[in-house]
Amino acid sequence: MFRTRRGRLLQQQGYDQAQNYEWFYSNNLEKAPYLLTNYSVLEDDIAPEGHNVLILAVYLDYDWNDVWHFYSDRDAYNEFKQEVAEVFLVRAEKLLPDLRRHITTLSIATPPTLESFTLNPGGAFYGFHNTPEYALLNRIEQETPIGGLYLAGAWTFPGPGQSAVMQSGQIAAGYVLKKMAEAEGGEK
Ligand SMILES: Cc1cc2nc3c(=O)[nH]c(=O)nc-3n(C[C@H](O)[C@H](O)[C@H](O)COP(=O)(O)OP(=O)(O)OC[C@H]3O[C@@H](n4cnc5c(N)ncnc54)[C@H](O)[C@@H]3O)c2cc1C
Structure with missing residues (x-):
């Protein structure tokens, strides 16, 4: 012990x-x-x-x-x-x-x-297929090919665990804020 x-x-x-x-x-x-x-x-x-x-x-x-x-x-x-x-x-x-x-x-x-x-x-x-081959940069990104659809959580970059999913949410929020700013003609 x-x-x-x-x-x-x-x-x-x-x-x-x-x-x-x-x-x-x-x-x-x-x-x-x-x-x-x-x-x-x-x-x-x-x-x-x-x-x-x-x-x-x-x-x-x-x-x-x-x-x-x-x-x-x-x-x-x-x-x-x-x-x-x-x-x-x-x-x-x-x-x-x-x-x-x-x-x-x-x-x-x-x-x-x-x-x-x-x-x-x-x-x-820790979710599906949590293997070295499917870790970090090999995980799904927050930005998707579908306009306006962003992903956050344990299935995405950087991976599972509380601090990692907070980072994932922060990255997704960053994309959304950037998109909103662009739509308003503000900072890109
Ligand atoms: C028993 C256990 C112990 C763990 N211990 C640790 C630990 O010690 N340290 C650590 O770092 N990680 C730990 N983890 C892992 C960590 O909790 C997860 O990786 C993390 O919470 C996943 O975050 P998430 O946002 O992807 O999903 P979740 O935290 O599961 O959040 C998803 C949310 O979406 C909601 N939801 C689902 N479907 C819908 C719907 N249709 N509409 C609206 N809302 C919906 C759910 O209610 C939930 O609130 C543990 C997990 C478990 C199960």
Whole structure:
């Protein structure tokens, strides 16, 4: 286990990233590295006094157990995601003893949850085809061949992630402002 930044802990068994990757994709709940972030360290008013907002995140396979039973059996899905969460909460108790006893609200999100909220294929939180060949300058630009249509967001340059999408929006806004100025005969 080591600390990566303020309020954020990464627990992994070792530094062999090929092995860590294998544990993710074999859904090895006991070994897969996970990230535990206490958002209240950064913003103390996001939870009531004396409480914290903690997020425990782990990569697990989308296709696991017929997509977590999500599409076929909702009871089995709810039961299964609880079981999976329980394993990680027990692991987290090695860092934060008695964690489960102190939880007042627990929300569990799975790959199908992310898929249903983001509409990204497979619930991929960084979006489709996030590969080196499709990174940075190889991503879609904000300006399109269709007049007046501009693009912004994780699918465009420079890519996914909060700071990157803000940059993408800023670039798109720049094109729109330039176009407006031109239309008004002002600065080009
Ligand atoms: C669980 C999770 C954790 C993440 N953690 C991190 C992290 O720690 N750090 C990081 O940098 N990035 C993280 N990301 C990635 C980051 O959140 C995304 O890359 C980024 O938010 C994508 O921005 P976007 O503007 O493209 O899309 P979104 O943020 O998804 O915004 C799209 C917006 O469009 C709205 N919308 C959709 N359809 C319509 C419609 N028809 N009409 C009107 N509005 C519509 C949606 O409601 C949404 O508000 C995470 C993502 C997820 C899912």
